[in-house]
Amino acid sequence: MRESDAAYLAGLFDGEGSAQCKQKWTKKKKHKGEGYRDTYAWNISMEIAMTDEQVIRWVHEVLQVGSVIKRNVKGLNKAGKKYKTQWRWRCTYRDAYQVCRLIWPEVKVKLHKVEQIIDHYEPDVGDNIVDLELERQIRRTIQ
Numbered sequence: 001m002r003e004s005d006a007a008y009l010a011g012l013f014d015g016e017g018s019a020q021c022k023q024k025w026t027k028k029k030k031h032k033g034e035g036y037r038d039t040y041a042w043n044i045s046m047e048i049a050m051t052d053e054q055v056i057r058w059v060h061e062v063l064q065v066g067s068v069i070k071r072n073v074k075g076l077n078k079a080g081k082k083y084k085t086q087w088r089w090r091c092t093y094r095d096a097y098q099v100c101r102l103i104w105p106e107v108k109v110k111l112h113k114v115e116q117i118i119d120h121y122e123p124d125v126g127d128n129i130v131d132l133e134l135e136r137q138i139r140r141t142i143q
Contacts, residue, residue, distance in 0.1 A: 001102065003140065005062055009099075010106030012048055012059070019046040019096070019113035021120055044117055046099060047090040056087040063099060066091030097121045105136045 013019075021044050027036040048059060049071075060068050066089050073083035091099060100114045107114050 001062065006102055007106045010103040013103060014107060014109040016050050017046060017048040017110065019110060019117060021113065021116040044096050044120060045090060045092040046096045047088055049086055049088040051084040051086055053087045056089045059089045065095040105132065
């Protein structure tokens, strides 16, 4: 992927995206027998939502992960017009981790959430603190 595409994705995610990295109680199907069990599991996901279908399709095509969902909103807005159709690109777990690694040097607004997802999958990094500006310079000289 080109650096310009990664930078565009990071800006798109900063403006229109959201990320989630937290633990919560969920019901999961039991491995043996019938019924469900309660478990405290990680929920890791990221998404970009907007009304421009072409941009969302481009994101899906470039990243090759996640899914595209069409969401119709019922009712009328304050002006009395029908709401526009919303398009969402969404990915979860390790796919979200890979995308976060890709856009990490360029993200500004949602940097904390992106780093939370990366830290979840790379807990052993420990004291190895990476200088974000130095990483950006290295990436620019490589390409």
